[in-house]
Amino acid sequence: MNFDLTPEQEQLRDAVRTLGRRYGHRYFVEKAKAGEHTTELWHEAGRLGYLGVNIPTEYGGGGGGITELALVCEELAAAGCPLLLLVVSPAIAATVISRHGTEEQRKRYLPGLADGSQKIVFAITEPEAGSNFHRLGTVARRDGDDWLLSGRKCYISGVDEAGHVLVVARTEDAASGKLKPALFVVPTDAPGLTWSKLDMEILSPENQFLLYLDDVRLPADALVGQSLDAGLPALFSGLNPERITVAAMGAGTGRYAIERASEYTASRKVWGGRSIGSHQGVSHPLAQAAVQVELARLMIYKAASLYDAGRDLEAGVAGNMAKYATGEAAALAVDTAVQVLGGAGMTTEYGVATLLGAVRAGRIAPVSREMILNFVAQHVLGQDKSY
Ligand SMILES: Cc1cc2nc3c(=O)[nH]c(=O)nc-3n(C[C@H](O)[C@H](O)[C@H](O)COP(=O)(O)OP(=O)(O)OC[C@H]3O[C@@H](n4cnc5c(N)ncnc54)[C@H](O)[C@@H]3O)c2cc1C
Numbered sequence: 001m002n003f004d005l006t007p008e009q010e011q012l013r014d015a016v017r018t019l020g021r022r023y024g025h026r027y028f029v030e031k032a033k034a035g036e037h038t039t040e041l042w043h044e045a046g047r048l049g050y051l052g053v054n055i056p057t058e059y060g061g062g063g064g065g066i067t068e069l070a071l072v073c074e075e076l077a078a079a080g081c082p083l084l085l086l087v088v089s090p091a092i093a094a095t096v097i098s099r100h101g102t103e104e105q106r107k108r109y110l111p112g113l114a115d116g117s118q119k120i121v122f123a124i125t126e127p128e129a130g131s132n133f134h135r136l137g138t139v140a141r142r143d144g145d146d147w148l149l150s151g152r153k154c155y156i157s158g159v160d161e162a163g164h165v166l167v168v169a170r171t172e173d174a175a176s177g178k179l180k181p182a183l184f185v186v187p188t189d190a191p192g193l194t195w196s197k198l199d200m201e202i203l204s205p206e207n208q209f210l211l212y213l214d215d216v217r218l219p220a221d222a223l224v225g226q227s228l229d230a231g232l233p234a235l236f237s238g239l240n241p242e243r244i245t246v247a248a249m250g251a252g253t254g255r256y257a258i259e260r261a262s263e264y265t266a267s268r269k270v271w272g273g274r275s276i277g278s279h280q281g282v283s284h285p286l287a288q289a290a291v292q293v294e295l296a297r298l299m300i301y302k303a304a305s306l307y308d309a310g311r312d313l314e315a316g317v318a319g320n321m322a323k324y325a326t327g328e329a330a331a332l333a334v335d336t337a338v339q340v341l342g343g344a345g346m347t348t349e350y351g352v353a354t355l356l357g358a359v360r361a362g363r364i365a366p367v368s369r370e371m372i373l374n375f376v377a378q379h380v381l382g383q384d385k386s387y
Helices: 007-033 039-049 066-078 085-098 104-115 230-265 282-307 312-340 342-346 352-359 367-380
Strands: 122-123 137-142 146-157 164-169 182-187 194-196 208-218
Touching: 007 039, 007 066, 007 352, 039 066, 039 104, 066 085, 066 230, 066 282, 085 104, 085 122, 085 164, 085 182, 085 230, 122 146, 146 164, 146 182, 182 208, 182 230, 208 367, 230 282, 230 312, 230 352, 282 312, 312 352, 312 367
Parallel strands: 122 164, 137 164
Antiparallel strands: 137 146, 146 208, 164 182, 194 208
């Protein structure tokens, strides 16, 4: 058993940390408040190869795995820049296309994802289906060689800054019963595709959208893998990377909050010469949050190494557990940081309350804590489904 990163992974972690700190949380917050995107950081990370660490080298990537991408997500978040689109574009879309796309699709999309010049966002959630993906109502119909897509999606992140969206649909003849999904790469300027921005209570430079597909016409080669049988394995291949990288982002955010809070409580003195951190009522909650974040990190990197070893089923269990643990730990860490900073905790300047919305959302998306508990109850504890 070995808990150490390789020297290359350490180098990557340190380099990403340096980049993230150069931008920092203030940059992230300023962009969010101005309604702008973190374009400079994204492009610099792309040029340095950090966005493509998990993409095969023949398509311009770094040839690493989800472990490397998790390090990138964690370190940027630990510097105060939790970029949700890392989870969507390099983790989900690049994995789905690398593993299940045709050779032509890999050549077309992966180099742009690897250098950050292209983003592909991901659309599965629907207003009526919610957590029950078996009820997806977005339908793909054949029209000659083409496909016509119709339906509605909600909470789709980053549509406004992406060239394409990976849409999960079902074929017309499978409109009921068990989901047989079909995945399509849809250009965001395709006629019939429109969107409207959702007002969210999350301070973030990345936005969520309602997406409307009204007979969006696509050529045959928009279907990932070009066979309907590729849909289900393609969808599942994106889920473990999604859970692992979103967990890594949460762990980084937790670390960031605990670091900010520890600096503050070690230097703040309101009772004579002692720091407020010397009072255990202040230091213990912080220490507890640090323990929870570190435990979650262990599960993240266990899940990532299982995934990179091709042990998908075990990675599924570990990835779900890591996502659950990190969602709770990050929310605890940020809330505790706000508390121990007192009034300063609620200011923009100290940069911790700015993360409250994001960590709260991390207990809901991309899979809610309840759906993970359902998964663990059924698949680990052998319990029956109630739904
Ligand atoms: C910031 C943010 C970004 C997002 N980005 C994307 C994106 O890019 N692409 C995308 O496709 N989606 C995205 N989503 C959507 C997200 O994945 C969903 O919100 C999430 O899966 C929950 O679905 P829902 O909101 O429909 O909740 P619902 O399914 O309506 O559930 C509501 C509540 O009921 C609970 N619940 C439901 N069923 C059960 C059950 N059987 N047992 C116990 N509890 C249950 C849920 O846990 C939840 O707490 C995003 C959401 C957010 C908040």
